[in-house]
Amino acid sequence: MPDLISLSIDGQTVTVPAGTTVVAAIACVAAAAAPAAGAPTAAAPSTGAGAGWSATTSATGPAVTRRSVSGALRGPLCGMGVCHECRVTIDGRAHQLACQALCTPGMQVRTALAENAA
Numbered sequence: 415m416p417d418l419i420s421l422s423i424d425g426q427t428v429t430v431p432a433g434t435t436v437v438a439a440i441a442c443v444a445a446a447a448a449p450a451a452g453a454p455t456a457a458a459p460s461t462g463a464g465a466g467w468s469a470t471t472s473a474t475g476p477a478v479t480r481r482s483v484s485g486a487l488r489g490p491l492c493g494m495g496v497c498h499e500c501r502v503t504i505d506g507r508a509h510q511l512a513c514q515a516l517c518t519p520g521m522q523v524r525t526a527l528a529e530n531a532a
Contacts, residue, residue, distance in 0.1 A: 416433070421517050422522050423439060423443050424528035430442070433516060434517045435515065435517070436521075437477070437493070439523075440477045444477035445477075494513065495511050500513045503523070505521060
């Protein structure tokens with residue numbers, strides 16, 4: 415079993431395996447918050463960084479990470495740091511790429527959803 419770490423996403427404590435990207439943790443939180451009825455469960459690989467956790471696919475679409483200039487909700491797209499759609503605030507630093515950042519113990523992540531609620 416991989417080492418587990420805890421972090422906060424929009425004020426919610428999340429526990430993920432070490433080596434998980436922030437965007438993967440955000441997607442898991444979004445899926446757990448609004449699972450689709452009868453949606454399949456996508457299990458992570460049994461080895462490697464994703465071992466030991468699973469996520470339920472959400473009918474609401476991709477996880478929200480930010481808002482565009484016009485106010486439209488945006489989510490991760492490319493997964494390799496090119497599109498910048500996954501920008502979040504990590505430990506008070508705005509515009510961090512969630513697809514390129516690994517979760518660390520005690521990390522504080524804020525998405526566009528939390529920014530709008532504040």
